[in-house]
Amino acid sequence: QVQLVESGGGLVQTGGSLRLSCAASGSVASLNFMGWSRQAPGKERELVAHFISGANAAYADSVKDRFTISRDNAKNTVYLQMNNLKPEDTARYYCRALDKAWYWGQGTQVTVSP
Numbered sequence: 798q799v800q801l802v803e804s805g806g807g808l809v810q811t812g813g814s815l816r817l818s819c820a821a822s823g824s825v826a827s828l829n830f831m832g833w834s835r836q837a838p839g840k841e842r843e844l845v846a847h848f849i850s851g852a853n854a855a856y857a858d859s860v861k862d863r864f865t866i867s868r869d870n871a872k873n874t875v876y877l878q879m880n881n882l883k884p885e886d887t888a889r890y891y892c893r894a895l896d897k898a899w900y901w902g903q904g905t906q907v908t909v910s911p
Contacts, residue, residue, distance in 0.1 A: 799823055799900040801892045806905030809882055817877040817905060819892030826870040830895035833866060833877045835888035835907075842891070846877060860886070882909045 800822035809815055817833070825831055832847025845857045846866040854866045865878040875892060887909050892902040 799828070799894050799896050801894055801900055801902035803890065803892050803902040803905040806890060806907045808908045808910065810910050811883060813882050813909070814878070814880045815882065815907060817879065817890055817892075817907075819875040819877075819902060821873045821875070821892075821894065823873065823896075824870070825868050825873050825875055825894075828894045828896055830893070831868065831875050832893050833875075833890055834893050835886075835890045836904075837885075837888040840888075844893075845890075847893075879907070882907075884909045884911050 802820045803817060805815060805817040807815060832844055834842050834844045836842040843857060845860050846864055847855055849855050856864060863881045868875045887907060889904040889906050891904045894900045
């Protein structure tokens, strides 16, 4: 079983930056999938960034060129660097992983003020 713990959320002004962290209980290098999703009130959860092969990543159009996913295999941690934040980025952000089953963290709240 994989346990995921997110951190790094908070309140930031428009144009600001945050870095989210997702600490995994096991090796992130061995997981079949790792990514970040978000869910805003009244909206469906959406996948915003994930690894596609090695260090290569894919992003939702809404965050492309502003968000960067990365990982530190030695620390079993995945990061989401978020720059130039906008009010529409306000959501709860979840780390997601696939091993033999899908796993989710508890999420971390990101609020971007106008």
